[in-house]
Amino acid sequence: MHVTVIGGAGAVGSTVAYTLATTVPDVELRLVDVADDAAAGHATDVEHAMNHDTHEVGRSIGSHVSWGAGPVTTAEPGPDAVRDTDCLVVAYNVSRTDDAVGRGGRESYYEKNRPVADDLGDWMRGADPRPVVVVTNPVDRITDCLWRNSGWPRESFVGYSLSETARAVAEIGRIRDVDPHTVHCPMMGEHGEHLVPVFSKATVGGDPLELSAAQRRQVLDYVRDVPYDVMRQRGAAESSRWVSGRGVAAVAHSILTGGTTAPICLSVPLAGEYGYEDVSMSVPVVLSSDGWDRIERWSLSDQERELLDAAYDHLATD
Numbered sequence: 296m297h298v299t300v301i302g303g304a305g306a307v308g309s310t311v312a313y314t315l316a317t318t319v320p321d322v323e324l325r326l327v328d329v330a331d332d333a334a335a336g337h338a339t340d341v342e343h344a345m346n347h348d349t350h351e352v353g354r355s356i357g358s359h360v361s362w363g364a365g366p367v368t369t370a371e372p373g374p375d376a377v378r379d380t381d382c383l384v385v386a387y388n389v390s391r392t393d394d395a396v397g398r399g400g401r402e403s404y405y406e407k408n409r410p411v412a413d414d415l416g417d418w419m420r421g422a423d424p425r426p427v428v429v430v431t432n433p434v435d436r437i438t439d440c441l442w443r444n445s446g447w448p449r450e451s452f453v454g455y456s457l458s459e460t461a462r463a464v465a466e467i468g469r470i471r472d473v474d475p476h477t478v479h480c481p482m483m484g485e486h487g488e489h490l491v492p493v494f495s496k497a498t499v500g501g502d503p504l505e506l507s508a509a510q511r512r513q514v515l516d517y518v519r520d521v522p523y524d525v526m527r528q529r530g531a532a533e534s535s536r537w538v539s540g541r542g543v544a545a546v547a548h549s550i551l552t553g554g555t556t557a558p559i560c561l562s563v564p565l566a567g568e569y570g571y572e573d574v575s576m577s578v579p580v581v582l583s584s585d586g587w588d589r590i591e592r593w594s595l596s597d598q599e600r601e602l603l604d605a606a607y608d609h610l611a612t613d
């Protein structure tokens with residue numbers, strides 16, 4: 296199983312690489328980054344992390360044996376970087392300024408990240424389609440841009456937005472005083488201010504979740520605020536590498552092992568589903584070994600539909 300991470304020396308890219316290296320047997324990784332020295336340093340370090348499985352103490356944590364896994368290689372950005380791999384993870388970021396750590400900050404990366412997506416899409420055009428997990432922000436717009444430039448099927452592309460669910464269940468767990476692992480709350484819409492918690496499909500312990508309007512508002516505010524709180528606490532240079540790294544690695548692994556039976560909300564290019572087209576945004580998709588193969592049509596509450604319309608209106612404007 297070969298995975299290429301574009302932006303592999305970054306906080307999220309290197310965490311995705313580490314997570315795959317330490318949890319997936321027989322994984323091979325390629326780190327692609329303009330920061331070539333940093334990429335080489337991460338490649339050496341992550342490859343060594345796999346070698347703990349050669350002794351009993353190393354095997355006592357986690358359950359797999361990664362003999363046969365590796366190597367972890369590096370490559371410069373360019374057309375060859377998107378060839379000869381089973382899955383691409385796109386997690387580059389051109390630069391982040393200190394003032395980008397407030398609500399809505401993700402949008403401010405678009406101007407600088409868009410030209411790289413244009414180049415990357417051109418390189419994809421010359422290669423065979425393969426699944427692409429997009430992380431780079433603003434993720435809905437970058438996913439759409441990569442898809443359009445690549446000429447690959449839209450089913451190859453998923454934009455990562457699962458951290459919202461991981462964050463929402465933490466807050467719901469606190470509100471309801473339950474273990475967050477018993478909660479599920481899917482999130483549609485934009486990875487940003489226009490996210491849409493699908494409370495009508497949310498469950499606790501398998502039962503429908505009951506929350507007051509004020510509690511729903513509290514969950515929404517928490518999910519909007521917390522990534523920026525984390526950035527402010529750690530410094531603007533890196534984002535939420537742990538929740539994102541694990542979630543992205545899980546999406547890539549799920550695709551590479553055949554996909555899902557149940558839908559999961561990720562950002563995909565829409566062609567009329569839910570009445571929207573010409574944008575990518577998070578909707579429930581069933582993953583397949585090529586990316587995804589089906590968008591589920593959920594019946595939404597009036598309020599969820601209103602919020603989703605607002606997400607579409609926002610993403611449909613440049």
Ligand SMILES: NC(=O)C1=CN([C@@H]2O[C@H](COP(=O)(O)OP(=O)(O)OC[C@H]3O[C@@H](n4cnc5c(N)ncnc54)[C@H](O)[C@@H]3O)[C@@H](O)[C@H]2O)C=CC1
Pocket residue numbers: 301302303304305306307308327328329330372386387388389401404411429430431432433434454455456457458486532533534535536539
């Ligand atoms: N969708 C989501 O849920 C999340 C999205 N993000 C986004 O992921 C991106 C990466 O975040 P971090 O890892 O925290 O940033 P980072 O700054 O730590 O890493 C970005 C990496 O991209 C590299 N890079 C820059 N231009 C490049 C190019 N042309 N080709 C290849 N590599 C290039 C940089 O050298 C750096 O190593 C950001 O856009 C961030 O906003 C981050 C977390 C969650």
Ligand SMILES: O=C([O-])CC(=O)C(=O)O
Pocket residue numbers: 400401432458522534535539
């Ligand atoms: O804004 C960022 O770079 C981080 C981000 O998307 C997240 O943690 O959800």
